[in-house]
Amino acid sequence: MTPARQVVRRILAGRAGQAQTGAAAYAPANIALVKYWGKRNEELNLPVTGSLSISLGPLGSHVELARAPEPADAIWLNGRRLAADSSFAQRAGAYLDLFRPEADFHFELKARNTVPTAAGFASSASGFASLAKALDGLFGWNLSLRELSILARLGSGSATRSLADGFVEWHAGTAADGMDSFAERLETDWPALRVGAVVLCAEEKPVGSRAGMKRSVETCEFYRAWPGRVAQDLADLKAAIARKDFPMLGTVAEGNALAMHALMAATRPPIVYALPETVAAMRTVWAARENGLPLWFTMDAGPNVKLLFEAKDETGVREFFPGVEVVAPFG
Amino acid sequence: MTPARQVVRRILAGRAGQAQTGAAAYAPANIALVKYWGKRNEELNLPVTGSLSISLGPLGSHVELARAPEPADAIWLNGRRLAADSSFAQRAGAYLDLFRPEADFHFELKARNTVPTAAGFASSASGFASLAKALDGLFGWNLSLRELSILARLGSGSATRSLADGFVEWHAGTAADGMDSFAERLETDWPALRVGAVVLCAEEKPVGSRAGMKRSVETCEFYRAWPGRVAQDLADLKAAIARKDFPMLGTVAEGNALAMHALMAATRPPIVYALPETVAAMRTVWAARENGLPLWFTMDAGPNVKLLFEAKDETGVREFFPGVEVVAPFG
Numbered sequence: 001m002t003p004a005r006q007v008v009r010r011i012l013a014g015r016a017g018q019a020q021t022g023a024a025a026y027a028p029a030n031i032a033l034v035k036y037w038g039k040r041n042e043e044l045n046l047p048v049t050g051s052l053s054i055s056l057g058p059l060g061s062h063v064e065l066a067r068a069p070e071p072a073d074a075i076w077l078n079g080r081r082l083a084a085d086s087s088f089a090q091r092a093g094a095y096l097d098l099f100r101p102e103a104d105f106h107f108e109l110k111a112r113n114t115v116p117t118a119a120g121f122a123s124s125a126s127g128f129a130s131l132a133k134a135l136d137g138l139f140g141w142n143l144s145l146r147e148l149s150i151l152a153r154l155g156s157g158s159a160t161r162s163l164a165d166g167f168v169e170w171h172a173g174t175a176a177d178g179m180d181s182f183a184e185r186l187e188t189d190w191p192a193l194r195v196g197a198v199v200l201c202a203e204e205k206p207v208g209s210r211a212g213m214k215r216s217v218e219t220c221e222f223y224r225a226w227p228g229r230v231a232q233d234l235a236d237l238k239a240a241i242a243r244k245d246f247p248m249l250g251t252v253a254e255g256n257a258l259a260m261h262a263l264m265a266a267t268r269p270p271i272v273y274a275l276p277e278t279v280a281a282m283r284t285v286w287a288a289r290e291n292g293l294p295l296w297f298t299m300d301a302g303p304n305v306k307l308l309f310e311a312k313d314e315t316g317v318r319e320f321f322p323g324v325e326v327v328a329p330f331g
Numbered sequence: 332m333t334p335a336r337q338v339v340r341r342i343l344a345g346r347a348g349q350a351q352t353g354a355a356a357y358a359p360a361n362i363a364l365v366k367y368w369g370k371r372n373e374e375l376n377l378p379v380t381g382s383l384s385i386s387l388g389p390l391g392s393h394v395e396l397a398r399a400p401e402p403a404d405a406i407w408l409n410g411r412r413l414a415a416d417s418s419f420a421q422r423a424g425a426y427l428d429l430f431r432p433e434a435d436f437h438f439e440l441k442a443r444n445t446v447p448t449a450a451g452f453a454s455s456a457s458g459f460a461s462l463a464k465a466l467d468g469l470f471g472w473n474l475s476l477r478e479l480s481i482l483a484r485l486g487s488g489s490a491t492r493s494l495a496d497g498f499v500e501w502h503a504g505t506a507a508d509g510m511d512s513f514a515e516r517l518e519t520d521w522p523a524l525r526v527g528a529v530v531l532c533a534e535e536k537p538v539g540s541r542a543g544m545k546r547s548v549e550t551c552e553f554y555r556a557w558p559g560r561v562a563q564d565l566a567d568l569k570a571a572i573a574r575k576d577f578p579m580l581g582t583v584a585e586g587n588a589l590a591m592h593a594l595m596a597a598t599r600p601p602i603v604y605a606l607p608e609t610v611a612a613m614r615t616v617w618a619a620r621e622n623g624l625p626l627w628f629t630m631d632a633g634p635n636v637k638l639l640f641e642a643k644d645e646t647g648v649r650e651f652f653p654g655v656e657v658v659a660p661f662g
């Protein structure tokens with residue numbers, strides 16, 4: 001039995017419920033303020049460090065799950081049935097393999113993203129998180145957030161953080177089987193917080209996160225210092241959230257994103273996601289800030305920039321970024 | 332006595348010659364292929380790591396030095412007499428203080444740069460190296476390259492590498508007084524090597540190298556891993572030079588430059604020299620390389636990009652960078 005199946009078996013021990021007719025679930029996308037870059041276990045998506053994200057409320061993935069009437073999985077994305085050999089269907093099918101009660105149990109999965117993937121938000125986090133919730137609903141397991149986050153992690157690392165709204169911390173854990181590598185919601189709500197998506201490029205990135213972080217762990221000398229950096233940034237970010245100190249939150253998030261991109265650039269061969277437009281957007285943020293606007297940015301493993309600001313400054317932000325798509329993570 | 336004066340006294344012990352009427356000297360600028368970023372001693376400009384550069388032949392600084400007829404230093408730069416309170420005159424005067432035979436000995440210094448500072452080549456390296464040579468000529472000390480490189484270092488770290496043509500290695504050394512932190516010329520000549528300057532921005536940089544590297548040493552977690560990175564890159568670069576393996580030279584130089592800029596970006600607060608045009612130029616280099624052109628780049632602590640290629644590819648390089656200024660380091 002593979003390590004991932006063992007994890008599933010452990011979590012579902014004594015819970016083998018009956019498959020309901022069907023189940024629906026939703027999970028939000030999330031954007032990390034302290035980033036996840038590098039795994040200690042590839043199969044279980046166990047991270048080297050903890051990370052902390054903000055969930056994106058209405059931007060996420062809806063999933064409907066049922067037992068398929070046919071002798072094969074039927075995978076739908078945004079209203080279209082996918083070919084069995086499409087990469088999405090393959091990845092979803094491999095994940096569903098972990099949960100089939102019998103070998104001939106097949107799923108009908110209908111996923112619909114409200115997260116605009118063209119805006120540079122990843123949909124795999126919300127996708128696997130909503131799928132874990134839908135499985136829980138379909139089989140009536142009634143799992144905890146902690147357990148669901150572990151199951152979601154088996155699909156995609158960042159999905160671990162997409163089971164709850166608000167600020168979510170993913171604990172790295174140390175156990176070989178990853179049972180202590182799960183997510184927790186922070187208590188603080190911050191209704192004024194805003195995330196803005198600045199879309200610079202909707203093309204697929206040349207190096208995927210999975211391959212990129214593996215290369216960093218294996219070849220980047222700076223990687224040894226990354227866990228220490230993350231530990232400091234996590235402590236600072238949690239203090240900023242507890243105090244609702246927005247400049248501190250922005251400073252930590254922006255610095256941590258730049259440090260992650262620095263890790264990538266110092267990898268062999270180098271991984272550079274920035275486009276000329278990325279640097280232009282960064283510099284616009286800095287110019288706005290010098291101008292007195294409390295505006296910071298973060299960036300994931302791609303060229304797009306996400307703005308961080310408070311509701312009171314939305315008008316000011318739109319002067320610098322007229323096309324920004326604004327999300328209110330706390331509704 | 333300050334540590335710098337002690338170093339000067341030690342080197343000049345038993346050599347106190349007579350001032351000649353005047354002396355002239357020239358030193359080339361240099362561009363590091365494995366970078367110098369971070370000091371272990373601020374006053375003596377002692378580096379944390381070694382570095383390795385290529386001297387830029389005809390691009391450099393000419394200096395004429397004589398005893399001044401007036402009771403004050405007279406400092407000229409590119410044909411114009413500088414005000415005593417200009418930053419150049421102040422820095423030159425402070426350096427000359429180390430060498431005055433008597434308190435009322437004043438210098439007439441005429442510096443002329445053939446290195447186009449607007450092309451993003453630093454002139455402080457060639458400036459202090461030529462000044463050290465001119466002092467040697469004026470006082471008739473007859474110092475070795477090694478001794479001259481130590482004296483030049485007291486003016487500017489990178490000046491250590493500007494005393495010789497060709498490939499020059501600056502040994503970091505470990506001694507507190509820096510007597511083992513000097514430069515040596517590598518034996519290999521590589522006449523086909525070319526350096527191209529792509530000028531993107533001639534403005535002064537927002538954070539100077541001196542302040543920037545200090546901040547990195549003090550605040551950047553990744554800095555602890557920088558010496559290991561440099562040691563590996565130095566070994567690889569010397570192997571590439573010995574074998575005249577140009578793709579290897581290019582790969583090491585480009586990767587090391589990106590790693591230095593990564594260090595800067597992970598500094599608190601972050602130091603980012605790149606402009607949108609910098610990323611555009613980097614991506615043009617990568618596109619050219621994917622197109623089969625053996626072209627790499629390096630970048631110093633600024634936004635400008637320097638191209639590395641071989642003579643046979645100059646026409647090809649000019650197709651991608653029509654405005655490039657090409658230097659033949661080996662004449």
